[in-house]
Amino acid sequence: MHANRGDRLVVHGRTVGHHDRVVEIVEVMGTDGDPPYRVRGEDGHEAIVSPGPDCVVRHGKATDADPGR
Template sequence: MRCCTGDQIVIETATLDTPRRRGEVIEVIGQGEREHYRVRWQDGHESVYFPGPDARVLPRA
């Protein structure tokens, strides 16, 4: 998974009662296989995110 600043990350969920999460990449941290991201989530909080298999990228328009 590769992201750029401004891309959207969407995290799908495995359970029906949990909504998917969406956030904007505000910083790319690390390189190559160690790349992770600072994300501002739709509820306004920020965190460092290490993507898993349930995540997908929506490129910046």
């Protein structure tokens, strides 16, 4: 998995009733775009994540027409 600052990380819901979460990658902490990533959610909360197989990187910054979904 490779990402750049400004890309979106989509974390797919793993159980019924849990929706996908989309967060912005604000810092790539690994080498050459590799994890871990510092991410920021819509509520402003930041966390460091090492994405698993239930995650997908969407390259490029989201726009109002495409909020990352």
